[in-house]
Amino acid sequence: MNFSTNAHSGSHISKENIPHPVQVQRGKQRIVLGVLSENDYHGRSYSQGSQFSKHSSISDSSHLAFLGRPSSSSFDIYVEEACEVVLAPSGQEVVSESYNVVAETTADLRFLTELSSGHDASMQSEQDESLMSKEVLCVSEYAEDIHLHLREREIKSRPKPGYLEKHPEITNGMRVILVDWLVEVVQEYRLRSETLHLAVNYLDRFLSYTALVKRGKLQLVGTAALMIAAKYEEICPPELNEFVYTTDSTYTKKQLVRMEHVFLKVLSFRMAAPTINQFLRLFMSVHPVCTITENLAQYVAELSLLEMDPFLQYTPSLVAAGAYCLAAYIVNKSLWPDSLNAFTGYTTVEIVPCMTALHKLYISAESRPQQAIREKYKTSKYFRVSLITAPAALPFHE
Incomplete structure (x- = not known):
């Protein structure tokens, strides 16, 4: 997993005069997190992590990472519109209680199976304000009506607090690091605070409605969440290749687009959270x-x-x-x-x-x-x- 803390300066941009997207300077080396050892993986929490410097590569086993390791799980998963199905090794579907499933395409099933397996910029205004100004x-x-509507919608778009129980390879510490990294990317591309909040909501909801996502895929999920949030909230969101670059090309454009496709289906295209x-x-x-x-x-x-x-x-x-x-x-x-x-x-x-x-x-x-x-x-x-x-x-x- 790769991090960048580069900041970029730019001129003030108005909605009436939007420039072409500006490519981000890429002079500094991006930070790479090392792989967590098996013992550390089971025992370490975020509070025991180490501080990551801005210009160093960390490759020892004392740091949390989401790079792929062999999976001990023999189950794969398929999810569609907040419904969960766990596929046993025999191929038999095991449906969790209170879930119903409608299968989509074979390609979607294959991609979500890969997700649970070990395989495989524009400059914005200095005014960091939501479009809901x-x-x-x-x-x-309108204030009371807006408030009532938001209060109704927040109940329907809440993630499940205990969702990590369904993802044994993902820890709370890994999520903390991922959110911290998303903050750095938002800063690097001068995105809005609302984009960050939406991305974290999408991330948590996606993981609430899926199971057995591997640690090596967690950054892919987080990057897709931010890319969708930027498209929803920003005037000029970063281009696809910029999101690939933020991961130091750990994932390809094709992987990110496929992840976006499945992500939207899992959330039933309900992005106004x-x-x-x-x-x-x-x-x-x-x-x-x-x-x-x-x-x-x-x-x-x-x-x-x-x-x-x-x-x-x-x-x-x-x-x-x-x-x-x-x-x-x-x-x-x-x-x-x-x-x-x-x-x-x-x-x-x-x-x-x-x-x-x-x-x-x-x-x-x-x-x-x-x-x-x-x-x-x-x-x-x-x-x-x-x-x-x-x-x-x-x-x-x-």
Whole structure:
């Protein structure tokens, strides 16, 4: 798996004057993660990982990686539209409870079988804002309808918190590294924060509806998730060859296109998923905050993408409320305003558990091996909010 932390500068781009895609400079060597030994693979968590330097190749067995290793599993899988079938070695279909299956093409079946086997840029505006802009969200006559629609949709587009149980070769630590890498790619190609949030949602939903994906295929899944999210959200998404390049050509164009095809089928082409970022911007349009608080809330929201537990147990709207409250408390010792209480129906008591988890994550961010989000928010563009020290305790019992 390959990482890049190169940043690229570019001129401000407006929607009215969109230039041709700009190819990314490729002068620096991309980072390669080594292969995890079998013992380390079963025992290591993300918190025991090592810091990866920006210009080094790591090939020892002490680091997490998703490069292909022989599979001990004798099962292959086929998934279609959130339904799961595990194929036994004899070829007999074993259907999980509460699942129904409609087979598609032989090519799709073959590709998903390969996925569970060991085989085988444009510059964007400096304004990192979702296409669902504040100008749209703050229109009073639509705000409540938008909020109700997002709250309904977030339930239908949630991943399953315990989905890694169906993927014995993938650990939580591997997912943390993959999300950290996606953050670096988003930064490198100057993509929007909403693109990152969508990509992580797609990744988690795909893995929720599949089984037995091999560690050597995890980066392919993540890259496809980001490519689809960029096509959905960006004005000028990076070209296919740029996504191949981000993996240091670990995967071919053909593999990535096939992965995209299956990915969309598994998610039933339901790509309009409400994200933490969307809810956060909606909340800040209803009750505006200062620029420092706004960027700090966005930083906290992105940190939550790293952790499945406990944040997949909360809805995106509740995580957004927790990020809003934590940022407001850190900056000016306020919490959940009455206006948002009335608008969302959430009370401070309901938000406290998620806010407490976010506070612990915020405090531990500096000592974690994956630093892409923290480095991003150290820049002047985000007012260096990741350098703000959080209070040791919140104003209620943790």
